[in-house]
Amino acid sequence: MKTAPQLLNDYLASIQDPQAAGALFADDGVLELPYLKSARAQGPEAIAAFIGGLLKNVPDFRFHDIRMFIETDDQAFAEYSVEAKVLSTGKTYRQTYAGRLVAENGKIKLLREALDTVAAAEAFSA
Numbered sequence: 001m002k003t004a005p006q007l008l009n010d011y012l013a014s015i016q017d018p019q020a021a022g023a024l025f026a027d028d029g030v031l032e033l034p035y036l037k038s039a040r041a042q043g044p045e046a047i048a049a050f051i052g053g054l055l056k057n058v059p060d061f062r063f064h065d066i067r068m069f070i071e072t073d074d075q076a077f078a079e080y081s082v083e084a085k086v087l088s089t090g091k092t093y094r095q096t097y098a099g100r101l102v103a104e105n106g107k108i109k110l111l112r113e114a115l116d117t118v119a120a121a122e123a124f125s126a
Contacts, residue, residue, distance in 0.1 A: 023044055060084040062082065
């Protein structure tokens with residue numbers, strides 16, 4: 001059974017494959033970015049669709065510079081960065097996320113990510 005740090009690393013590595021990333025979540029698992037309006041998805045299919053929508057606008061979206069701070073069997077906390085071009089604006093999206101993952105029965109129950117909303121607004125606004 002996968003631990004929380006393993007699941008977080010797998011999620012970060014599979015972000016370019018929405019179905020693979022979504023499959024890491026429990027049936028009632030949640031991906032949320034609480035500081036962004038309408039940035040919450042529940043269940044593997046909804047999460048895959050959410051990630052797929054992001055990749056349509058930011059096709060080179062990939063995580064790098066992963067720094068894990070908390071690693072237990074059921075929880076992980078890390079910072080990770082993204083730098084990629086936003087197609088709709090032509091701007092570069094530079095962001096560092098702080099993510100807390102809760103694992104249950106080898107699946108992601110919750111992944112809550114915090115981010116710099118100003119940086120997001122600047123990159124995604126025309």
